[in-house]
Amino acid sequence: MELSRQRDQALRERAQAVIPGGMYGHESTYLMPEGTPQFFSRGKGARLWDADGNEYVDYMCAYGPNLLGYGFEPVEAAAAAQQARGDTLTGPSEVMVQLAEDFVAQISHADWAMFCKNGTDATSMAMVIARAHTGRKTILCAKGAYHGAAPWCTPILAGTLPEDRAFVVYYDYNDAQSLVDAFEAHQDDVAAIFATPHRHEVFSDQIDPDPEYAASVRALCDKSGALLVVDEVRAGFRIARDCSWAKIGVAPDLSTWGKCFANGYPISAVLGGEKVRSAAKAVYVTGSFWFSATPMAAAVETLKQIRETDYLERINAAGTRLREGLQQQAAHNGFTLRQTGPVSMPQVLFEEDPDFRVGYGWVRECLKRGVYFSPYHNMFLSAAHSEADLAKTLAATGDAFVELRAKLPSLEIHQPLLALRAA
Ligand SMILES: Cc1ncc(COP(=O)(O)O)c(C=O)c1O
Structure with missing residues (x-):
């Protein structure tokens, strides 16, 4: 019927x-x-x-x-209580500090957190921080991986310029040799390698990361000074309670989060290690709604559920x-x-x-x-x-x-x- x-x-x-x-x-x-x-x-x-x-x-x-x-009740209650106190104010509410502390305690590679709205904000911010940290231009991404809808990463090119992605170079997911080849072609200029927790492109079989490939991404970054960014926007907290690659023993320098960590309330995040803190401090990133407190309160409660249940x-x-x-x-x-x-x-x-x-x-x-x-x-x-x-x-x-x-x-x-x- x-x-x-x-x-x-x-x-x-x-x-x-x-x-x-x-x-x-x-x-x-x-x-x-x-x-x-x-x-x-x-x-x-x-x-x-x-x-x-x-x-x-x-x-x-x-x-x-x-x-x-x-409509999960504990998250709804936390969001409603914050909403009653105020959401978008002239500056952030206390809950922002609480959320950063909770996130840093939860994710083993992280020493600091910054918040934004969508996954694309987070991946774009990670790219800018990596360039600020290294003073280099090139970003390596796996072919077919989705990192958002900004000109540097959108899968549909209408309205974008070749220049928008002139410094984005692609390698084959899980293929250490293809990564090395892409890397060597841009040796002195690689700012970051982006990796997703597993290959999850549309119309395709999903592929788990080979731990050797993940380790080789880390080794290449260590050798060259490029940053490893794990994009957790899609898979975050559905594979592990930590960064997904913690399961295979690989810690990124930056990780990007979105979608689920406030159980549907609009917020995303970039987390980073100590060595990237000063670059994160140097870049100018903000948005009128990035400090809204209701999603942050929802996130604090969601992280509690992640931790305790x-x-x-x-x-x-x-x-x-x-x-x-x-x-x-x-x-x-x-x-x-x-x-x-x-x-x-x-x-x-x-x-x-x-x-x-x-x-x-x-x-x-x-x-x-x-x-x-x-x-x-x-x-x-x-x-x-x-x-x-x-x-x-x-x-x-x-x-x-x-x-x-x-x-x-x-x-x-x-x-x-x-x-x-x-x-
Ligand atoms: C891996 C990954 N990164 C980034 C994004 C972009 O997130 P958003 O749609 O919130 O901008 C997505 C969205 O599906 C994603 O799956």
Whole structure:
């Protein structure tokens, strides 16, 4: 049965008139399967309601920010108490110092913290600090890695200049030789190497970092004086309670954080070690809303939950249950899945599905049955994904596989995807 879409459709039409393209960024649904709602009205726990009131178990978690559950009470209470005292004032509130202390205590490589709003603010600030520290220009990034939407890193080039990324050089993730080659070509000029905790580019299998590659990134930085930046914006606190690469014994000089550490309240951060403190002090970085206190209070409470509860173990247990359940159901229906990435951030692709039509077909069937997945982007679990959410999900996905098998001969490639691939 198709879900009602009237209100969503009406909002899309109104948006077309007053918002360029009706919507922008990766939260636009133009690449999602037909029938995916663009507008939402409410979230609670792991559940999401679209503008028409249809309910979903949500596996995108607002593209990451929902770590503990939408509307998680202790975070809401901390935010509300701060909001009542004041949010954006003429300067920061006490809570900024508390948050910096808590963050520095939590993350082993960090001696200081600076706060901003979005992940892009944090990665761009890390780039500027690295250049200030080294007096060099070149930034090494892994091919296909997403670090945000500023001209130096946006994946869509419209409106950018070649000069914006003239000093950004790309290497292959997990390939120590490719990194060394990129490095040697710019030997005396490398300011920073950016690395993500694991390779999580869209439309791809997720790839864990080889500890030898991670160690070689560190060694190259140590030898040359370049800084290692681990971009935790997407994966932060879904792999570890520390910087993700602490798990493989590699400490960055800078790390960038965003999305989830205030459970959905808008704040991001750059953390750094002692040796980079004076460069961080030297650069001019600010924003009218960067010192707003409500998200900081939400972050203090979220970090407390991260420290004191089993939130991560619960996320991993739910992710493991999902992965194993899907594997069994797929096999039972004659499909082979490629499920990659940490179970807390799963990517689900189908074997022998080069144009993604099977994956899109399956996600569409899941959506109709009240489960919100992505066919091309890694997904996210939260600590609120309960037994009941998993049971509802697996009942829906089981039926979706059966329906998919029946519809297999008539599945069509998603047109916007076709256009993107042709471009
Ligand atoms: C690894 C990574 N870095 C940076 C960003 C940019 O964050 P924001 O969208 O908050 O600017 C993202 C966003 O998805 C990301 O995944």
